Amino acid sequence: MKLVRYFPVAVDSITANKMRAGLTMLGIIIGVAAVLSILGVGRGASADILDEVASQGTTRLTISPSTESEGEGAGAPVQTLTMGDVRALFDPAFHPDVVEVVPQFTGNIQLVAGSSNKQTRVTGTTADYAGVHRLEMAEGRFLTEDEIARMSNVIVIGTAVATDLFERTQVVGESVRINGEPFTIVGVLEESGNAGFGSNDDSGFIPIGAAHGRIFNVPRYRGDYTVTSISANAVSEERVEAAELQIEQTLRLRRGLGAHDDNDFTISTQASLLDTIGAVTSTLTLLLSSIAAISLVVGGIGIMNIMLVSVTERTREIGLRKALGAHTSDVLLQFLIESLVLTLLGGLIGIAISYGLALLVQRIPNFPIDILIGVDALILAVGVSAGCGLIFGLYPAMRATRLDPIEALRYE
């Protein structure tokens, strides 16, 4: 096929001026490398988060108060989610698909050990928390039913808290003071490694009664202590939706909400969380890659520019080729394929660079992000760079076809 024979012609003319070809390709190289890396980072980050979420189980539901929509306290949580709600949700008759209900009250408070202290996120909760949130213990154990019932002064801490206070993690049996009260450490959580989503390294857990009654100054609502959130488990992944409805019904009844009133709480499931995360990361990726795509357009304009210069410089060559019998289509194809080869080459170099970057990032230990370049992104990159070559090469190629051979041969 004749079309194939233009490629060596294009390669010849590109290698005849390597420096110029390199500079021309630069825009495409940078554009493709940027788009691929950004897509890769987006994909890597969402894969990380999805793993994390999946590892925490897919049956969990989280009930949290809505935020005030108007008035002075707009944006703050509505203070109506209480221990009364927790007790009501325990009734299996009305909630056959809900198996564990775990209240949480969380606040930031100082932990003191000897001369060290640390501002810590302390959560008052119950024994089931560890199961619902899939906590792993590095040392000791989690809070027990008995300790919850007695509102004992015991605490389970994350590794970062342990090392900050004691410079080691084997600290079961040691004591920390909260608001002057001594708490015995009964367990240390497994380090979660990343400082990001879902990490408990900087947390502490105490019996909910101790948190409500002694440590935090907890507001009340209709005679009950309020909670920051309630976690629950559905019996199975298939029953998550049913469990959600059952919980919603109870909470609406307890608040006396009419048919047209909005909930003053939200129930989120892991599935809805996954959806949200997916939407956020893909929006972000789209945004960033469209910025990167602009660099591709700039690169394409660079190609067009150089091809125009090239056509002018090679006026005599074009005239000669026409004199020797080249058709208009021959000249068009020659220049189109030349710019196609240029951009494809640039695209391939860009792909190589982004792969190099991905490998580099993989080799850096504890680097928070991974770059995952999928086959679809590769095909996209090749397609886009080829498209750039054809689109931005078309005008210069058409200019070349319009040259009058006599004028072109006279051209100095």
Place this chain on the structure above:
Amino acid sequence: MTGSSALIEMQDISKVYRMGETKVLALNGVSLSIEEGEYVAIVGTSGSGKSTLMNIIGLLDSPTEGAFAIRGQRASGLTGRQLADLRNREIGFVFQQFNLLARAPAWRQVELPLFYADVARGESRRRAVETLAQVGLAERADHRPEELSGGQQQRVAIARALVNRPSLLLADEPTGALDTRTGEEVMALFEKLHEEGLTLVIITHDREVAERARRVITMRDGVIISDSGGTAVAARSGRNGLSEAARSPLPQPIAIDHAEGKIYEAG
């Protein structure tokens, strides 16, 4: 001479170049017939219209007025594509400035017309090398222009003009950029090609170059002022008269016998 055997027939050809307001009459009613196997030199002062005439013969340009035919086929009705194919098959061009591609080896230069003739790659390379041998450059097939002397470069260009076995070779001042000795060599090559049966039209400033031709056409201000058929024997007759011929750049005793070159109706 029979009408059907004429390779090129021109009847009352005029060419007007427009440059804004001004018009240049580059050819003013030229009639001419070239038979197969002829060796024609076109001489005349600079600006007399020689290159314009050659561009029309070579199908690179079209006349403003008049009829032009190659092998009895009128050029005016042809599409750009057909003209390109005719140039490719029938005509070989040799330019004063060689017009070789930078950095390409000689065989690639020579192969070019075959590329546009859709000749397969292996075959076209073989023929290119063969044609290079014909012009005495068998050993230089892989050399690039910068590795060749001016005379060798012009011979590469001649091989390129010959490779597709054209009926007609057009050369516009082929020795203009060469020194006398290499110019001689190139002219000897043309001589040899003519003896092998090629039709040659050479534009030249050089008297000695013109003397080698069997027929000399002298131009001035866009008209043919003399046309000698056959030999370069001086004769003092002719349509254009002696006085005009004497003012031509070719002094006596060259040329001026006006051959009975009959002009045929083209097409």
